[in-house]
Amino acid sequence: MPIDFLYPEYEVIRDNTRCITCRVCERQCANEVHHYDKELNMMFSDESKCVVCHRCVSLCPTRALKIVKTDNTFKENANWTGDAITEVYRQAGTGGVLLSSMGNPKPYPIYWDKMLINASQVTNPSIDPLREPMETRTFLGKKPTKVEYDQKGGIINNLTPQLDLKVPIMFSAMSYGSISYNAHESLARAAKELGTFYNTGEGGLHKDFYKYGKNTIVQVASGRFGVYKDYLEQGSAIEIKIGQGAKPGIGGHLPGAKIVGDISKTRMIPEGSDAISPAPHHDIYSIEDLRQLVYSLKEATNYKKPVIVKIAAVHNVAAIASGIARGGADIIAIDGYRGGTGAAPTRIRDNVGIPIELALASVDQRLRDEGIRGNVSVVVGGSVRNSADIVKAIALGADAVYIGTSALLALGCHQCRSCQTGRCNWGIATQRPELVRRLNPNIGYERLVNLVHAWEHEIKEMMGGMGINSIEALRGNRLMLRGIGLNEKELSILGIKHAGE
Amino acid sequence: MNYVIIGNSAAAIGCVEGIRQVDKKGKITIISDEPHHTYSRPLISYLLLGKTDEERMKYRSDSFYEDKNVTAMLGVTVTKIDTDKRCVELEGEKPVKYDRLLVATGSRAFIPPMEGLDTVDKKFTFMKLDDAKALEDAINENSRVLIIGAGLIGLKCAEGINDRVQSIEVVDLADRILPSILDETGSAMVQKHIEDNGIKFTLSDSVAQFDKNTATLKSGKVIEFDVLVIAVGVRPNTQLVAQAGGAVNRGIVTDDRCRTTLKNIYSAGDCTESLDITTGQERILALLPNAYMQGETAGIDMAGGQKLYDKAMPMNAIGFFGLHIITAGSYNGEAAVIQSGNSYKKLVTADDTLIGYIMIGDVARAGIYTALIREKKPLSSIDFDLIKEKPQLMAFSKRERAKTLGGLR
Amino acid sequence: MLREGEVRIPAGCAISGIIAKDGEKFNGEDIIKSISVMRDRSNGLGGGFAAYGIYPEFKDYYAFHVFYDSTKAKEDCEAYINKYFETVSMSKMPTRQMKEITDEPLIWRYFVRPLQYTLFQKQVAEDEFVFQSVMFINVNIDGAFVFSSGKDMGAFKAVGFPEDVGEYYRLEEYEGYCWTAHGRYPTNTPGWWGGAHPFAMLDCSVVHNGEISSYDANRRYIEMMGYNCTLQTDTEAITYIIDYLVRQQGMTYEDAASVMAAPFWSTIESMPKAQREKMTYLRNAFASMLITGPFSILVGFTGGLMALNDRLKLRSMVIGERKNKVYIASEEAAIRVIQPDLDNIWAPKGGEPVVIRVNGGAL
Amino acid sequence: MKRIYVNEKWCLGCHLCEYYCAFANSGKNDMVKALKNITINPRIRIEEHNNVSFAVSCRHCEEPLCVKSCITGALTIKDGVISVNSDKCVGCYTCILSCPYGCISPSDQGAIQKCELCVKNAGGSPACVKGCPNKAIEWVER
Incomplete structure (x- = not known):
């Protein structure tokens, strides 16, 4: 049907004066965009197949390639935008739910960018992190309400299990299956090197990675894939995933085509069967059910591991968090609406949930108002893009952050948002061996380590500027933030003053 | 010491x-x-050819x-x-x-007794630098050169002076050229190539009598020449x-x-x-x-160190007028022949090892075959079909490649 | 201009303290002399003193020093006090009229004890009830501010230079075994009497020089524990933290110092196992009470005095000893002026508390 | 000493090493100028078969058969690097006969060519290593 014809959104531009027909573009494109014509000794491309992953652009040794947004356009309409129109065409043609991946790309406000950080001048010296210790070590877990002394006056260690982080940055849940073995290895090795944690997501834990158990958080989600005794025992913490920012209220679906070999083994489901995670946990229909699962998991692991409950940032997140904090969880992870995913219905991704900044501010304040902030640590994720975002998150009250998309970017992701196709040219969101091979964990892990080290440096610089030399003195220190371009309501939710005040 | x-x-x-x-x-x-x-x-043949000089x-x-x-x-x-x-x-x-x-x-060059040899004025062997220099002095564009011996030395000499003389004729008692390193097919191929470059052969024949500038062969054929090169052996x-x-x-x-x-x-x-x-x-x-x-x-x-010389075998890399030949080992075994275009390849195996090969034309990566012979590599431990097609490390196991290419010890 | 409580006010300052290790009592002249030397560190917008052992005749009663903006406030406050407390003595605070001290509020002093019936009814400890009452008055009774509430001790403070404040409160007439003083250099306050230092709660009084960068982290945490930081000053937050750790958690002052000015992790890692575990525990469990940024504080309490610097020692503080007396001040000159002949003088390291207890804690 | 090591696990078969090698040894300062419309003859070569691929270039053997066999003395080993003096080389191919890894090949100029770790060209360090997008080729001490 001619209606179904959609002009490619992006065009591959090849500078034939530069092209040396080395064919690396052709060899590296899993979408088969490029091909070589022997007769003409020239490369050609079919941009209708292009997902704009930039693999070819990045590898072209003579910079002969670029990808540009097409100037083919519908008649201008501020309401019926090109996207809006083509989505109607696509759905009219297929009758299907639109799928996409990674995080919400719509131009909603980014509150991180509407907050500014303080620095010391005169009355309080800034601290130079190159000359003075600058501490980022963070413990996650419940804090005791009362210090207990033994008969000799020594302090009794009445702490429940904690996670000990060298930096308050963890890698968020991404399952083996949604991302590749090599991506997992990169994350695991980086977490170990960095003294932090990565998260299995709901995909089980490959036996090869048991050796990184001390730096692993194992997830228990609604499909319970790969969950069994050894799995629970491997990790340093257990995370119950209730929801994720990219698709709150929605389950997961890894197509049977991806359930092959080790993935099937690790998930403990037959090869070729679809891995369907239900929308809710079918044993959690209420907060008290959650409490039971929290304690079941603690019981199963002899109360040796903190339990994290991960929820998506939704409208009444503060009340939910309060319930979780009273439900025995040691750590609450909140995922904002910009959080990434391997696949989600586009409408859900783009329209459900709330910004993490507001969710964090209201959760932190609510827990303090109730006097239970010490019951839990708060970890936030859902588009933490740089070190300043982290400083702001901690100043708003977070104990640590989860990074997912940033970690994937470090591994080479170019945000083409086509994970759901399974043809990730960067070897991340794919299980095809020839593509998986493209992510060498020796490189991947080093890049993750670099990224976190760089951010750590920057965090320390910003802390030093504020005259703070330990991360706990920044936590919840909202006086260090000022809003810019925010209205009274936003300022009050964030609990910060406006710049100039 | x-x-x-x-x-x-x-x-x-x-x-x-x-x-x-x-x-x-x-x-x-x-x-x-x-x-x-x-x-x-x-x-010395490359010297005459101008591909090198005394310094180089x-x-x-x-x-x-x-x-x-x-x-x-x-x-x-x-x-x-x-x-x-x-x-x-x-x-x-x-x-x-x-x-x-x-x-x-x-x-040293071997000069068999030949009737009338002492009557020949310009006669040379082709072993040493001085031989080459003497030969060079003796030839000019009008020289007719007779070379006795179609082995490596004789033919390299022929190639070396071909452009500097009027004609060259090679006589050998054997029925084909380079018999010590090539099989019959190979000999014929190379001979054809050399003939295409203007050199004449008289095989299965030998000189019965020299008389100054004339050689009379056993067959009765008479060859007039100006310069004689004797290259029958060492x-x-x-x-x-x-x-x-x-x-x-x-x-x-x-x-x-x-x-x-x-x-x-x-x-x-x-x-x-x-x-x-x-x-x-x-x-x-x-x-x-x-x-x-x-x-x-x-x-x-x-000097008191330790080393064994225990992997010797015949092997030759040689070329005539741009046609390259690489051979090694011996040819008494089961032969696999691959011929395509201007290239000829023969692999000879015995007892699950490669014992010899001939490559003419395309000689790329021949050393991989040489190594199979030298190391007596059991062919059952590699993908022989693959390596038969062309010499390649792909035919070895992953582990062996990890050792050779990846530094695995 | 907004006063303390309406806005956060950073300030630089001078502090001084004297304690007699054997409990010998002495009047306020020396401490006034000492703090006056550091006049340049104050700007006339606040000065104050705390003295311990000054009310031996009422030593079982809480001495409430209260500022009133109006008689209405006084009436409301006294109604509250009368409802829950037994008052054995009440009087206008003795002061002397001076041209340097102006705009004075009504200042009253009460010696009180909670009614046993009330404590029984509310099922709280005496201390806790007093604490809650002070909080209640300061937050809810408009124009009333209890600025001293300990037993056998008192805080005296005002807007003005500290030596004038001392003269104003006639401190030469009091005798105590421990004195602390404060000269204030706030950067943006009109100067409010309640905002001057020391900040005192129950018998704990704090004089502080510095500006802590961890303020809001500390404040938001301590507020969760039931404290109400109405003044938004560092001193208030620090006082509450100490109250929380020492009175509520039962920690020693040394342990409380290990929370507030915790050793660096790198230092902790090199400690012997038992100490390492303890420090790790304290830093982890009370992370939000770590105070960073420059501070030097003197914490007065019944029977003792603690001096503590921030862990980077971003503020000056020296300690001198002469016989039974220990002198602590922001500057050495402030000690030499009253005791030129010292046995010993040193600057304590950042983060290492110096705790002096009268008769080794036997008081 | 630092050597070029290849790990086929990470080789993508993209052939970029060959192109970077050809460029580095072209003597030209622009890749397009060096490689446009030519069939490259690099000193490193990819072998490919059934989804396995890897690059092969001179191993710089400690006991180099090529050097020992060279009839002209054109091949020498110095500081662990085996290089060819193409001025001396007459193209007899005895080295091709000898090299167990097949890492010596005829050059377009008549002599032979082999990987010289880019010590003679402007690269300074091996161009194939720099050009490999997946660290399948590394230049390290091992």
Whole structure:
């Protein structure tokens, strides 16, 4: 049907004066965009197949390639935008739910960018992190309400299990299956090197990675894939995933085509069967059910591991968090609406949930108002893009952050948002061996380590500027933030003053 | 330690370099009857061809003797080895003492008795630099050259002078060219290629009678010529060792450490016999790479180090008028032949190993085959079908590749 | 201009303290002399003193020092006090009229004890009830501010230079075994009497020089524990933290110092196991009470005095000893002026508390 | 000493090493100028078969058969690097006969060519290593 014809959104531009027909573009494109014509000794491309992953652009040794947004356009309409129109065409043609991946790309406000950080001048010296210790070590877990002394006056260690982080940055849940073995290895090795944690997501834990158990958080989600005794025992913490920012209220679906070999083994489901995670946990229909699962998991692991409950940032997140904090969880992870995913219905991704900044501010304040902030640590994720975002998150009250998309970017992701196709040219969101091979964990892990080290440096610089030399003195220190371009309501939710005040 | 080396070619140089790997200080003396700085004999045809010159022919740099702290006595002939006094006697010079002696005297051209040869004015052999220079002086664009012998030396000589003479005719008793290294198909292919470049062959025939510029063959054919080159074969220079009482068969007998049967006396190069691993027989393997490696082995052993020369085999890389030939090993086994276009390949296997091969035309990566022979690689441990197609490391196991390419120990 | 409580006010300052290790009592002249030397560190917008052992005749009663903006406030406050407390003595605070001290509020002093019936009814400890009452008055009774509430001790403070404040409160007439003083250099306050230092709660009084960068982290945490930081000053937050750790958690002052000015992790890692575990525990469990940024504080309490610097020692503080007396001040000159002949003088390291207890804690 | 090591696990078969090698040894300062419309003859070569691929270039053997066999002395080993003096080389191919890894090949100029770790060209360090997008080729001490 001619209606179904959609002009490619992006065009591959090849500078034939530069092209040396080395064919690396052709060899590296899993979408088969490029091909070589022997007769003409020239490369050609079919941009209708292009997902704009930039693999070819990045590898072209003579910079002969670029990808540009097409100037083919519908008649201008501020309401019926090109996207809006083509989505109607696509759905009219297929009758299907639109799928996409990674995080919400719509131009909603980014509150991180509407907050500014303080620095010391005169009355309080800034601290130079190159000359003075600058501490980022963070413990996650419940804090005791009362210090207990033994008969000799020594302090009794009445702490429940904690996670000990060298930096308050963890890698968020991404399952083996949604991302590749090599991506997992990169994350695991980086977490170990960095003294932090990565998260299995709901995909089980490959036996090869048991050796990184001390730096692993194992997830228990609604499909319970790969969950069994050894799995629970491997990790340093257990995370119950209730929801994720990219698709709150929605389950997961890894197509049977991806359930092959080790993935099937690790998930403990037959090869070729679809891995369907239900929308809710079918044993959690209420907060008290959650409490039971929290304690079941603690019981199963002899109360040796903190339990994290991960929820998506939704409208009444503060009340939910309060319930979780009273439900025995040691750590609450909140995922904002910009959080990434391997696949989600586009409408859900783009329209459900709330910004993490507001969710964090209201959760932190609510827990303090109730006097239970010490019951839990708060970890936030859902588009933490740089070190300043982290400083702001901690100043708003977070104990640590989860990074997912940033970690994937470090591994080479170019945000083409086509994970759901399974043809990730960067070897991340794919299980095809020839593509998986493209992510060498020796490189991947080093890049993750670099990224976190760089951010750590920057965090320390910003802390030093504020005259703070330990991360706990920044936590919840909202006086260090000022809003810019925010209205009274936003300022009050964030609990910060406006710049100039 | 006082080392004396008789000879100044590949085996001698190998010996010097071998000694110096182990012993940086000992005194080394090289004695050679040729007055030249060490040079590479196989290059004499390339010299005539203009692909090299006397300067570039030097096998090692001008400072080699100095760098290696070697006393070079060039243009000096050894007359005798005195094993009792442990010295070598020289012509016109005082004897030189040795603690360890290497005999690397090489070989000389063999000139069979031929009727009327003494009537030929311009007759040459083609072994040494001086031979080449003499030949060069004797030829001009009007020369008609008769070469006796269609072996490696004769044909390289033919190629070397082809553009500088009027005509060349090659006569050999054998029914095909290069019989020592090629099979019949290969010989025919190469012969055709050489003929295409204007050289004529008369095979299965020999000279019955020379008369000045005329050669009458046994078949009755008469060939008029201006210059005669005799390249029917070589003979090893074994006299010194034989006189001193060392064992000599066709060549000087050596063991896998390159020792002769005489105490403290070693021998290496074209004058020796060594074990051909592809046939299990002792034979003369008069090839430069072998000479070097024998010399090096001898040198290391002389200086107290450890090294064995136990992987010898015949092997040749040669080319005529742009057609390249690489061969190695022996051909008594099961043969697989692959022929395509201008290329010819024959792989010979026996007892689950490759024992020989011939490659003509496309010789890329031939060394991979050579290594299969040298290491006696069981063919069942590799993908032989793959490697038959072309030499490639893909045919080996992942693990072996991890060792060779990935540094896995 | 907004006063303390309406806005956060950073300030620089001078502090001084004297304690007699044997409990010998001495009047306020020395401490006034000492703090006056550091006049340049104050700007006339606040000065104050705390003295311990000054009310031996009422030592079982809480001495409430209260500022009133109006008689209405006084009436409301006294109604509250009368409802829950037994008052054994009440009087106008003795002061002397001076041209340097102006705009004075009504200042009253009460010696009180909670009614046993009330404590029984509310099921709280006496201390806790007093604490809650002070909080209640300060937050809810408009114009009333209890600025001293300990037993056998008192805080005296005003807007003005500290030596004038001392003269104003006639401190030469009091005798105590421990004195602390404060001269204030706030950067943006009109100067409010309640905002001057020391800040005192129950018997704990704090004089502080510095500006802590961890303020809001500390404040938001301590507020969760039931404290109400009405003044938004560092001193208030620090006082509450100490109250929380020492009175509520039962920690020693040394342990409380290990929370507030915790050793660096790198230092902790090199400690012997038992100490390492303890420090790790304290830093982890009370992370939000770590105070960073420059501070030097003197914490007065019944029977003792603690001096503590921030862990980088970003503020000056020296300690001198002469016989039974220990002198602590922001500057050495402030000690030499009253005791030129010292046995010993040193600057304590950042983060290492110096705790002096009268008669080794036997008081 | 630092050597080029290849790990086929990470080789993508993209052939970029070959192109970077050809460029580095072209003597030209622009890749387009160097490689446009030519069939490259690099000193490193990819072998490919059934989804396995890897690059092969001179191993710089400690006991180099090519050097020992060279009839002209054109091949030498210095500081662990085996290089060819193409001025001396007559193209006899004895080295091709000898190299167990097939890492020596005829050059377009008649002599032979082999990987010289980019010590003679402007690269300074091996161009194939720099050009490999997946660290399948590394230049390291091992």
